[in-house]
Amino acid sequence: MTVTLADVAARAQVSPATVSRVLNGNYPVAASTRERVLRAVDDLDYVLNGPASSLAAATSDLVGILVNDIADPFFGIMAAAIQSEIGGPGGRAGGERLGVVCNTGGSPERELTYLTLLQRQRAAAVVLTGGAVEDAPHAAAVAAKLRKLGDAGTQVVLCGRPPAPDAPEAIALTFDNRGGGQQLTEHLIGLGHRRLGYIAGPEERTTTRHRLEGHRAALAAHDIEDDPRRTVHGRYDRRAGYEATLELLRRDPSLTAVVAANDTVALGACAALREAGLRIPDDVSVAGFDDLPFSIDAVPALTTVRLPLSEAGARAGRIAMGREEPPPGGIATVRGELMVRGSTGVPRV
Amino acid sequence: MTVTLADVAARAQVSPATVSRVLNGNYPVAASTRERVLRAVDDLDYVLNGPASSLAAATSDLVGILVNDIADPFFGIMAAAIQSEIGGPGGRAGGERLGVVCNTGGSPERELTYLTLLQRQRAAAVVLTGGAVEDAPHAAAVAAKLRKLGDAGTQVVLCGRPPAPDAPEAIALTFDNRGGGQQLTEHLIGLGHRRLGYIAGPEERTTTRHRLEGHRAALAAHDIEDDPRRTVHGRYDRRAGYEATLELLRRDPSLTAVVAANDTVALGACAALREAGLRIPDDVSVAGFDDLPFSIDAVPALTTVRLPLSEAGARAGRIAMGREEPPPGGIATVRGELMVRGSTGVPRV
DNA sequence: CTGTTAGCGCGTTCAG
DNA sequence: CTGAACGCGCTAACAG
Secondary structure (H helix, E strand, C coil): CCCHHHHHHHHHHCCCCHHHHHCCCCCCCCHHHHHHHHHHHHHHCCCCHHHHHHHCCCCCCCCEECCCCCCCHHHHHHHHHHHHHHHHCCCCHHHEEEEEEEECCCCHHHHHHHHHHHHHCCCCEEECCCCCCCCCHHHHHHHHHHHHHHHCCEEEECCCCCCCCCCCEEEEEEEEEHHHHHHHHHHHHHHHHCEEEECCCCCCCCCHHHHHHHHHHHHHHHCCCCCHHEEEEEEHHHHHHHHHHHHHHHHHHCCCCCECCCHHHHHHHHHHHHHCCCCCCCCEECCCCCCHHHHHHHHHHHHHHHHHHHHHHHHHHHCCCCCCCCCCCHHHCCEEEEEECCCCCCCCC | CCCCCHCCCCCCCHCCHHHHHHHCCCCCCCCHHHHHHHHHHHHHCCCCCHHHHHHHHHCCCCEEEECCCCCCCCHHHHHHHHHHCCCCCCHHHHCCCEEEEEEECCHHHHHHHHHHHHCCCCCCEEEEEECCCHHHHHHHHHHHHHHHHHCCCEEEEEEECHHHCCCCCEECCCCCCCHHHHHHHHHHHHHHCCCEEEECCCCHHHHHHHHHHHHHHHHHCCCCCCHHEEECCCCCCHHHHHHHHHHHHHCCCCCCEEEEHHHHHHHHHHHHHHHHHCCCCCCEEEEEEEECCHHHCCCCCEEEEEEEHHHHHHHHHHHHCCCCCCCCEEEEEECCCEEEECCCCCCCC
């Protein structure tokens, strides 16, 4: 029923081995023979059997990309960049690699499941994006998996995620969330703000912690008390931003600025402030993080920290493919850039 | 080096076949035996070899999800919903399926490449999302691929894409883009608008064409001339919306409404109007399509057509997994819902 | 319920 | 540069 390598070989009047060689392009084959084989492939509409080929070669053309939330452009942009470097020639068997993105939904279990699935498939490489969950047992489980993947020859790259000390073979491209958070809050303090609310992401996430640490460092540097009542945790979505802002306002109506964990959350914060009859930035300044495409369209445009998501993703993809030298020590820090726009201004008097 | 099924069998003192049976859970196995096998699996830290298993079983646990733009939440939301129905038990081999999303970037070649790669992997199912490119040769090539996939036992589902007449085995969940577009423009006409600009998506895309057809149908129903100068094509991103709006304004400064191909484009349109000193909706009304999460945060909130992306995706996922009956005739139309919000109002006098 | 026996389709030695 | 032979690790009959 289904046409196999042998069928192609028969039609091209060569041995199966030769067909395999032209398909993989790893061995010298006479031009005329190659020609004949390729024609046979075309005539028969032959498609290589991936599993068989992976079994024999003990490696596959699959490259996994793990994201926390595929509906969030933050991950979408990185995933697109990574995948763009993975597709195209370079793999075995006709030269196309299959870059696939897996959505963990931020769930530790699903993260491990996907890692196992990818291990089962003997993936050529795996790229993990975004913040990690800090729960110790889970972190250890992930590190163990990464080590095993590495041992099995799978290249592991972390993109926008802190290095995993227990899995040293994983190359890490880390975002400087701490520095970015600090810059942002410094900017607000510089404008004169002293009562700043902070909407943090989910607890137990590295991204959340680092951004918050940056914020606190800035406060500390300017002798501003870090009132715990001015920090609220929530998910990385607009609704969390909306509700957290209402809560912050309830706790302290005299706030003059709200710093959000990311741009999406900031959007929710803006909505809440508007509904409360507060003007941005006249009454309350708002700042986000990431500089996603829609941030510039907010009204007023969002002050935020731009992260080079595309560039970092592309680099991670290239490293995963072995087409770029890993950074020295296997770790590189990618900095953000403060984008000052209309949503922040001097505090009301 | 790497531990195989045989190693597990030896340790559990059973035959390899038995190990396979407990792992796949397809055959009855005595509880005590199963216990012993599972312990051995655990002790040895055994992970099934996917390629080997797929080769022997002539099918894999891979399910492909094709999207046009993974950085666009429109696709992200659908992909997340599809993937959520795919993961989890149900497949062979320990019961986890690997749902993977592939980003075509809207490129016909990459679409075909991914389809071939998925065919090569003997994917269990493939879900294609979003509008199709209408170029005839390409459409034929895709249809041919889909037919071949179907013949090879791969379940093919179209989600948010029109049916492919040449590939009848593909189940289609289609969005009523035409009806939605018509509703939207009817709403504007009902408010009193007569000079409406339309920012269409890329040409040769089914989504673009259907939405535009709906718009035109509404105009025709109210005897409003369809001036071709009032329609501009562009990509599905904010920049295209921004530039197209400037162009529309240049061609006809007396426009009272702008209908955009989708919400992202509408956001760009809003930005352009604001910069031109025009108020929304007092001077110009704006409408989008899709009702993505950020649309409600636009200022003013965007009037748009809500598409049940999550629901449709989940359903597509279930159908792909054989867990839900396909619609009669293999085709179902999913309607949108008009969401009237602040960005549309009566035209200025 | 369990063991035995054959392949699944291809990559890769080794000769020639 | 090309062919022959072997085995990758697992599943699917077939017996028992």
